[in-house]
Amino acid sequence: MTIMRSILGAAAALALTAGIASAEPAIIFDLGGKFDKSFNESAYTGAKRWADKTGGTFREIEMQSEAQREQALRRLAESGSNPVVMTGFAFGNVLAEVAPDYPDTSFAIIDMVVDQPNVRSVVFSEHEGSYLVGMLAANASKSGTVGFIGGMDIPLIRKFACGYAEGVKSVNPDAKIISNMTGTTPAAWNDPVKGSELTKAQVSQGADVVFAAAGGTGVGVLQAAADEGILSIGVDSNQNHLHPGKVLTSMVKRVDNAVEKAFDDGPGFETGIVVMGVSNEGVGFAMDENNADIVDANWKSAADMAAEKISSGELSVHDYMADNTCPALEF
């Protein structure tokens, strides 16, 4: 019996060490899938970049339903994957339950704070990125009126709006900012029809640049802006390609950088809250061949300069979520 137990124990220990020796990082994509042209795809790009750079391999799972979250997380942790990165705030509750069961595995969650000793929570300073695109918008606007269209009216989206408004005012203190929220229910994330009506309403009030921070509703905003012949600003991933020459820029959240960093740091990485802002290239504005002709070099250098000032701490952008007020915009 004792012999049996020690043999089993040895085998288990061997299996465990084998698991750790072959530890590969893993990534879980949230609903929406790997190639959603947005959030998840950005995470995939980061993982892929790490694989190309190091020649390593990584495991991946795409969520197909809500019910799979915990199962997928446990399976990866039990098979020895380390670190495990997941995209999206929806994993928050599940991870808070699962993480204590696997103290030797390092987890990273993006866009959510989970307070566990082995979890790194990556959050973004959206207000800083919004400030920069606000500067570009104010420069590009001929009418002196710019628009903001948010999705659901939640503090996170007001954080976008507030940073944007501050950026606009920094360039043109007299600028008029029209701010609309699509709705107060989750349906507001997926109502492109209302998004495009809001855009048309803002156009008739004189807006000639609109910034959409509204998920699927933003598709309608960008479409209507292109149809009406005004400029729009995309969000999260680089959406400049959706309507080449008509999307001024995009406020990008560099989820890819966050994923690559987590993979680079490997098992046992530093945990706690990581804030991705302008200073560590977590947020920014997108420049590529689609908008190279519509963004003036002077506007770009002004925005770049502001980015440097934000990085050095010389300039601080108001964070709506810090005190639920906004000096530059009234909601």
Add this chain to the structure above:
Amino acid sequence: MDFSTLIQVLDSTLRLATPLLLACLAGLFSERSGIFDIGLEAKMLISAFFSAAFAYTTGSVWLGLLAGIAASMVFAFIHGLASITFRGNQLISGVALNFLASGMTVLIAQSWFSQGGRTPSLIGGARFEGLELPFAIGPTDAAAAGRPLSQMLAEAGPLQLFYSELISGHSILVYIALAAVPATWWILFRTRFGLRLRAVGENPAAVDTAGISVVGLRYAAIGIVGILCGLAGAYLATGLQAGFVKDMTAGRGYIALAALIFAKWRPWHALGACMLFGLLQALALRTDVVEALFPFKMPVQLLDSMPYILTVVILAGFVGKAIPPRAGGQPYVKER
């Protein structure tokens, strides 16, 4: 509020009211025949997806429209099968179809286009363009004159502005929706089919005694529902928008049902109700106009919820009485 702002708000009203109107008339046919249908949302959504997907694949918006109507009719007949043939609970069948459409569209879109449950953006002939009516100032006139359209409209007289901006320039589906109102009235109140359809919603046993098929009439009504919801969905995805996005109907099927009750199941009143609800939505988009109209700070959320509040007021019997078709919601059993 000046005249051109008023025209802009009304223009927006017309666009927002069109899908409501089509869905509301669909509900009218269905409920007048005795079939409650809370699955209007599902049929619009499935049609929105298939019209966008086929319009993108084939490059023709008309093929897309046909595919959308076909998909909507398939859903309508599933509802018919459950509630007419198998005499199931009509509300449960409707709710089930709503869930099915919401999940199925995203699933198919993801495996078909791999764009996170969306269809790619439609361009050119894959979209319904606005029709330019004769003598109206439209994009082609602006292109010919080499000046921006907004500038030309600003110079136009009030009548020309009214005609060019409000009457002209909508997609053909808007005009079809408006034409569907008198057509519905004529079918329901001036044809033999309409008389029977209304009778089957009030007293199916009487219709059956006269030797007319209750099941046949109800399936015919369901078929019309499929066509009208198909048009509504296609208008959302290929007329107003350029592609499908997950859950893009955003509760319009339910607002249409509210409009149906508000209109007390009558076609002309349905037009009025949908236009009123459209106007409320359009006003909610124009915070500047709302501020100018009301002396106090009016929350836009209140405007958004007005359709439901008004419907509750009507149902509570404050303004006349809303009496639904008597046999509504009950499957017809020939003999007990």
